Amino acid sequence: MLIARAAAALLTAVLLLVTPSADAPGSGPVPVQWRATWSAPADAEADAEYRDYKIPLYGASAQALAMAAGESTVRIHDARTGALIRTFTTSGATVDGVWVAAGTVVVLTTSQKGAGQLLRAYDVPTGAALWQHAVTFAGERDESGADSYNGPRIMVTERGVVLAERRSEPLTLLSLDLRSGSTLASTVYERHCDLVAGAGSRSVLLLDHCAGNRVRLASVDPATLRLAWTRTLPSPPHSFTFPDPEEADDWPRLDLTVSGDGYVEVTVGDYAAFHAPDGRRLSTLEESLTSAGPVRGGRWIEPMYVGGLPAERGDGVEVIVSELARWPLPMFLTSLDPVTGRLRALPLDAPSGQASLVGTAEDLAFVQSGGHVTAYALTYGAATGRELFGGVARDAWPDACGLLSAADLRSQADGYVPRPAMGSLLGWPLPKPVQCDWIPPADDAPVISVSVDWVAHSDAAARRMFAAETTRIKQGYAYDPVTEDPYLLDYFWTVPSGTGTAPEAVIGVGPVIVRLASVSRPALRLLAPVLRDKLLARHGLPRPTPVPLPQVHWSFPTDGGLRDAPMVTDGIVYVSGGDRVYALDAASGRPRWARTIGELLQVVDGQVYVSDTGRLHVLDARTGVAKWQWDQYVLHEIEDLTVAEGLAVFCTGGRAVALDAASGRRLWRTGERGCGHLAIDGGAVYVHEGDSTVSALDAATGHRRWSARSDAAVTAAGKVVYVGTGSRVRALDAAFGAERWSAPIGHGLDSAPELIGTALYARDSAGTLHALDARTGKERWTFPAGGTDSATRVTVSGNLLYLAGPGGVHALDTASGAQRWSTPLGSDVVSGPIAHAGIVYAGTDDAVHALDGVTGTPRWRVNTGEPAIGPVVGGLIYAHDDGNVYPLSPASPPGAGE
Structure with a gap:
């Protein structure tokens, strides 16, 4: 059961971190706590695995932590104290990578003038530039598919800088001196291999899977590029023929995770194990999770992972840092016992959430989370059995x-x-x-x-x-x-x-x-x-004093995300969440009735229309009692339901179907020509068929009166129908489809034009709002609002028109299009604006905003999830987010709810 904590099943491994007997002291000092020592703002992307060529934006050593800070800026902090050592800029170049080793900062930059990429080195104590080297990277696999390299293109160690380049086929490894940038060694790597790599502070590890199904782990001296040792690993269960790009998805996954002090976790298909810096296998992943016995010695290697605790999933698949496990709450730094090969972890005073380990050095670890990087220092003490629990019995x-x-x-x-x-x-x-x-x-x-x-x-x-x-x-x-x-x-x-x-x-x-x-x-x-x-x-604490939001009259939580705005009529609010439809008292928010039946579509003339996987249910609006049901096309969803003039018309399976709204009797249906964007007006049903055709159907018989080109939904208004075709707005005669006028708008329409009074407003795909005379098509004015989100709308109150633009709301004079005011809201408008009684409402991705309609001055905001707003009924604006519906009062005092 999902709500019954699937995480409990995910974390059933027996990871024995310290002697599992009792909360009793052990012998000898052991690591007991990671203590936060300093923190600094850090907005750079942390996880190098998901960046191009796996290049990090953080570099760490025992002396310094360097980080990209802005497009062309690098900050260097003292690793122990967090004191800012210096900040320098790479003028005219973008910082794409940062490393630190042996008192040297290495920075990868890309010229903003298109002159390519440079690797630059600086002295940490003085900030002096040491050297620069031009680099060129190629894709991960050449055109023939002969070999693949999926490791970092740059590996900075205390003994040298190793570059993985494709100067010619195949892969070339190049070593540069850390302090001078001079070339130390160069070697061409063997063809017909899949290869990954990783680096510790003094070594480079290579893992390859080559022709003949051979798998090898090797350590390379960063200065000479000579092999220090090699280890043959178990081959995948069946042979692979290289090269064969068509079977790339079937190749075994190769992966390396290398600690700062040279320990490595190796993955080859289903094989996963830990190896020491000299190549000795310490444990398989399964052994590291399940080995029993007390702690031996007091040292762990530098951390390899941060996040949830290491675990064995319920399906028997071992994982190092479980992304699925949500229990317990803290993030943990996970290391390896170099004697037993067992994984060990200690909690941090922070939730796991989104965190990345951006560097380690000796007894330091640097974690990026929540817009900050935090330095943690490892402390030792007597084993008490409370280490895993953060010192709590x-x-x-x-x-x-x-x-x-x-x-x-x-x-x-x-x-x-x-x-x-x-x-x-x-x-x-x-x-x-x-x-x-x-x-x-x-x-x-x-x-x-x-x-x-x-x-x-x-x-x-x-x-x-x-x-x-x-x-x-x-x-x-x-x-x-x-x-x-x-x-x-x-x-x-x-x-x-x-x-x-x-x-x-x-x-x-x-x-x-x-x-x-x-x-x-x-x-x-x-x-x-x-x-x-x-x-x-x-815990002897007082209950909090309720602080009601003055705008909120009441709120009601549904059992699922609300897909559409509430519908309010005759003192009842209708909403649906999940497959449940609720009828709420508009004065109090208390449920009048609820039915688990499907998704609310419409409430018209005392009837509630609900869709349930191709079935259309009609309920009595007062009682929720079923009146009739239609289910002739149960394999197709019901879409675009429109109820008017005694008809209920909808799309299903590419057809338009018309029912008698009172009885549910089918009146007619069209062929499978496509169906969408329905409208009913003046005895006609307008349906968008296919990609670029609108047809006018007789509402009584379904017979086609006429068809015309239209790329967007239609706007029907009595004797005229407005459509968008290509980069033009057209007015068609509702009776015969003949064109009355056509006006260019520059770009195509994404949604139907809006008719308000005698003006027709059309927002094109470039975000420009066009105001046209609805009778002649003559352009009155244009306004470059920006943005192309057709979910937002325009609304008119008095002589002002309100519309959304990127990041805010604009108010325009309806006669001239001149901007009267513009109010930024901090993020894009996702619903509205809606104007009512001198107030303009707009929903952004985190709040409902109320603005003064004349000046644009913010009146109040209510912080929510991503809200949708509308309608306005009885002087209240109804809003909903993924789970709540609540009516808001426009009379709240300015500043309330901030």
């Missing part, structure tokens, strides 16, 4: 099943039963379960899952981790601004399989961080405050 972790009770769950159903899970943390038995699924007595009630994500060594550390985690959530997921408080955040988590989202709430109180999950968002909204208040009482 295991019995300090609360019982997850004790955080809620059956009485707490009565709001959902009577008879909930707890099912404990995760009784251990990676081989360490925990005295109390840290995950618990509350199982309902029947299938119509939701499962409620509780997970103790972490218990920090102090309240302050937990607050930092909670703040970082909630910041990460807000940046990447839809969250609930209505229920957010200093201890709680309700949000939608994206399921790793890409199949949807799962509602969760993260709660941080005292040293404890807990996650609550359920498929039911209404249940989550009720129970998350209950769990929060129990933790507050346990």
